Amino acid sequence: MNHIAASRTMQADDHQWRLILPLFSLVVIAILLIFRHTFLGMAGIWARSDTYAHGFVVLPITLWLIWRKRSEVARLTPRPSYSAWLLLAGVGFSWLLGDLAAVNSLTQFAAVGMLVLAVPAVLGWPVARALAFSLLFLFFSVPLGDFAMPKLMDWTAAMTIFGLRLTGIPVHAEGLRFVIPSGSWSVVEACSGVRYLIASITVGTLFAYLTYHSLKRRILFVLASIIVPVIANWLRAYMIVMIGHLSSNRLAVGVDHVVYGWLFFGLVMMAMFWVGGRWREDHLPRPVKRDPEVPAGGAASVPLLLIGAAATVMIAATGPLISGHLDDRHSSPLSQIAALATIPGWQPAEQATANWQPSYAGANAQMHTAYEKEGRVAGLFIGYYRQQDNRRKLVTSTNGLVRSNDQLWVMTASGARGIGFDNQDLKVRWAQLRGSSHARLTVWQWYWIDGRWTASDSLAKAYMALARLMGKGDDSAVVILYAAHEQGVEAQAILEEFAAAAAAPIGNALRQTAESR
Template sequence: MAAVLSFISVVAAWIMLYWDSFPPLLRRWNTDDYSYCWLVVPLALYVAWQRKDLLPKVITPSSGSGYLVLLLGGVFFFLGKAAAVDALVFISMWLTIVALVLFVYGWRSMKAFFFPLLVLAFAVPPPPFINRTLTFKLRLISSDISVRIMQLIDIPVFREGNVIDLGVIQLHVVDACSGLRYVFPTILLGILMGYWFNSRTWQRILVILSTVPTAIFANALRITIVGYLARYVSVETAESFFHDASGIVIYLLSIIVLATWSLLLNLFGGRKPEQRADSRPGYYGVPTGRALHVFLMAAVLGIYFAGNMYLLTGRVIPQRTSFESFPMETGDYTGKKQFYGDDILESLGSDDYLSGVFRDKRSGRDILVLVTYYDYQEPQRAAHNPVSCMLGGGGWSLSSSRDLPANPQNGRPFKVRRLLLDKPGQRLLAFYWFQQRGRVITNEYMNKVYLAVDSITQQRTDGALIRVELLLNEDESVEHGQQILESFIKNFSTRLKPYIPE
C-alpha cells in the first residue's frame, strides 16, 4: 500500500511541476520536424518490456545516485525557466524519470533500463537554433551531391547556395522541404535497428554512424529525381513530387538502406548470443526504503514547484514607453510603420514591437527595422538569434557572420553582430544586438546566461532584440553598406532609451 501511495504522489507532483511545459512540448511534437516524438514513448516502453529479463535477481534502490540526478533535474528546470530555454525544461523531465528509475530499481538495473532511457531521450526536441544550424549545413551538402549526380547523368544544372537552377525550374532547398527533417528520426531508427538486428557493439556503432550520411544521400537522391522529372517528364510533376510524396518515399528508402547495412554487418561479424544477467525473472519485491525515497522525491518536486511559483509571483516588470509613440523621423531618415497579423505576432511572442522601413531622404535607400520587446521572457516567448529565422525561408544563405566592435567615433558605443546573407541576384546586410536590462549583447549564449542570472538576482527578464537590414546594390561593397547602417544606428539607437528600460 505504501508503494502505491508513494508512486501516485510522485506522478501527481511530476505532472504539477511540468504542467505548463506540456503544451509547448506537444506543440513541438505536432510539427512536421518532430512528429516522430509521438512514437518515442511507446517504443521506449516496448524496449523496456523486452529487456525485463535483464533485471537482476535482487533489486537494490540507489538513493544517493537518485537524489543526485533529481538535483540535476532541478538545476536544468530552473535554468530552463530562468533562461527561457524550454529544451532545458524538457531535459529536466527526462532526468526526473531517470531519478525515479534509480529510486525504484537502482544502478544494478541500468543494464536493463539504459537503452529504453536512451530511446526516451529522443522525445526531447532539440532547441530550434540547433536544428536550424544543423539542417542548414546538411542541406548545402545534399544540394551539392545532387548537383554532381545530375551533372553525371547529363542534366544541365547550376547551384548557388541552397538554390538549384534547372533552367525550367528553380528549387529552393529550404528547411521546410529539405527532406533533412528526417535526420533525428533516422538516427533513432539506426539506434533501434542496431539494437534489434545486431548484437556486437562495433556493428551497432557503425549502423548509428551511417544514419546521417544516409539522410544526406537520400535527400540528394530526392533532388536528383526532381531534376530528372523536370527535365524529361514535366515541371508540374517535379514540383508535386518535390513538395508532396518525396519525403515519405525517401524516408522509406532510408529504412531499406539502414536495414540492408545492418544485415550485411551480421554477415561479416556474425551474431553472438546476448549475455543475460540471470535467466530467471527479476525479483519485484519491495526492498526496504524504496517507497520512502519515492515519496521524498515527490516532496522535492513539490519544492521545485513552490520555488518556480515564487519566481513567477515576484517578477518585476519595469515601466516603459510603448512603441506606439516612437517617432518615425530620425536624422535624414523618414519611416513608415508596418503591422503584423495575429499569426506572426503569436510566433514572435513579444509584448511590444516596432517594425518599419526607414528611407534616406537623400539617397532613397531603405533600411528595414524590427525591434521586439518582452516584458518578461520565458520558454516560447523570448528574444533569440535571428539567424535561424532569416535562414528559415526565402532562399537566403549565410555568407558571413562576425562581431563589429564598438565604434564611439561614429556614434555607436556598443558592439553589434554583422550578418551577410545572399541568394541569386541579391545580398542582404544586417546588424543585430540584444539590448537587455542595461546590457548590449551579441552572443545568444551569453544572453541566456545573463537572463538566468538577472532572473534570480533581480527577478527581471525584460529585454529586446534589435535588427536593422539593408539590401545591397549589385556592385555595392559590404563596407559601403556598413557605413550606411552605421549612420542610421547613430540616431536610431539613442531614441530607443525610453522604450527599452536600462
C-alpha cells in the same frame, strides 16, 4: 540450507517490489504533474509536426523494453540512491535555467531526465543499469533537431547543384535558390531531410539494440543510421529536380514531390536494415546475476523507501517553485518602444525598401523606420520582447531575417564582422539579401538583453537567464540595421556611419522601454 536462504531472499525481494512499485508509480505521476507544462508542450509539438510525430510511440516502446527486462530486474533489490538525488538536483537546475531563458529543448531534456533519474533515486543504480537502454530511449521523445535544419539545407542545396552540374545541366545559384533551363527551384525546410534523419536515428538505434549484443556493432549501425539518411536526402533532392526537369515540370512539382521523397526514403531504410540484419547476433549474453552491491540482507526498510520517494518528489519540485517565484507576469504590458532621440546628422525618411520585413514573430512591440543623410538611407528594425514563453520568444529557430519559403527575398551570403557600437566592440551578424525585383540589401543583426549587446544566440539565452535570476525580468530585443546597394556608396559604409550615430539613441530607447516594467 542454501535453498531455504534463497527462498527467503526471493520472498523478501517480492515483498520489496510489491511495496515499491506503487510508490514509484506515484513518484512518476508526481513528476508528470510537476512538469506538466513541459510535457504538454512536447505533446503539442508531436501533434502539429510530422518531424516529431514519432514522440507518441516512444513511451509505449520504452514500456515494452522495460517489460522485456522484468525477470532480470525482479532479481535485484530496490534501494534508494543518495548520489542520484544529487544528479536530480543538477538536472532540476538545468530545467530552471532552460525555463528562465525560454530554451524549450533544455527544459524538455531536463524533464525527461527527471523521469529517468527517478529510477536510481527510488529503486537504485543496479535497477537503473539493468534498464539503461530502455530509460535512455525515452530521450527520443524530446523534439530536438531544428537546430540542424539550416546546415542540412545548405548541404542539400550544394550537393543538388553539384549533381546537376556533374550531369551537364547549367545552374545559376543564389543561396538556397537555383535556376536551371527548365525552371527555378529552392531548398526549404521540408527539403532539409531532418525528419528522415530523426526517424532513421530513432528506429536505427532501436534496431541496433535488439539485433546486436556487441557494443561495436551497435555503434557502427547507429553511425550508419546517421550518415545514410543524409546522403540519401541529397540523392532524393537531386532525383526530384531531375524528374521535374526531364518531364518538363509535369512530375515531382506537387504532392508527388513528397510521395517520391518518402517512397525513396522507405526503400533506403529497408535496404539499410536488410544489410544490417545480415550481421545480426542471435546468441544471447550470459544472464545477469544478482548485483553484488546489494546483498539480500541489505534490503531497504519501508521508512527508507518512503524517504527516497519523498525526497525525489521534493527535489523535482524545487525548480518549478523557484521559477514561479521569479515569474515576471506582474510586469506592465508593452505596446510600443520608447521613441528614439534625434540621431545626429540623420533625418527620418521613407523605408530603405518597401517590401522587406524581418521575420520576428510574437514581439510585444516593433519599430520599423528609416533615416536619411545626404541621399543615403539606412533602415532600422527593433523587435522588443517581454514575458516570453515557449511559444513567443526572441531567440528561436523560427525567427530570422528571411524565411526559407519566402517568395520575395532570399539570403545570398552571411557571416560575422566587428563594429564599434555604444562605446564597445561588438561582433554582429551580417547578411546580403536579394529581392524579387533584384533589389539588394546588406543587413546587420544583433541582440540587446538587460543592457548587454551580443549577436550570439547562446549568450543571449545566458544573459536572459541571468537577468531573470536577478529579478530583472526577461526584457530583450533584436536590433537590425540595413541599407540598399543602389545608393552609389557601399552599403557597409552607410551602416557603419549610421550605427556610430544611432548607438546612443537606440540604447537609451531600449533602456527606457525596460524601465517601463
